[in-house]
Amino acid sequence: MPKPLDRMDRKILKALLGNARLSNSQLAEQVGLSSSPCWQRVRRLEQDGYITGYYAALDQRLLGAKETVIIEVTLDRHDDDILESFGEAMARLPEVLEVYLTTGEYDYLMKVAVDGTEEYERFLRERLYKVRGIRHTRSSFALRCLKQAHSIAPIDE
Secondary structure (H helix, E strand, O other), X not given: OOOOOOHHHHHHHHHHHHOOOOOHHHHHHHHOOOHHHHHHHHHHHHHOOOOOOOOOOOOOOOOOOOEEEEEEEEEOOOOHHHHHHHHHHHHHOOOEEEEEEOXXXXXXXXXXXXXXXXXXXXXXXXXXXXXXXXXXXXXXXXXXXXXXXXXXXXXXX
């Protein structure tokens, strides 16, 4: 069982959420610790699963995928075989950024990055609609992103 977060752990997580490239000495200075205890806390937060990884946030527009499309997907069946094969297929599609199994009218909510409507049509015809088990989809193009976060910030107590 992970150790509960204290105030210093929260400060460390917030600092890393703001800039995961901080060196240990920069992080220690920012949160008010010396380097060794800061390093030990970060390692514990990683081992306990609070920190699951570090990554670079890339600008998809500069990479040639200027449109974000939200796709709702309904499957024709819900047996284990179809669910597993759908998940594996989505993991192989580079345009697919996120996929959530949901409750409600649709089974999945997907976030997809494409370079305009022609590429989106090609994605549908040549990739998504070839995945077995899909009964119905509904798509919406995002006009503008108002907020983007990759995790919640720890709540101060």
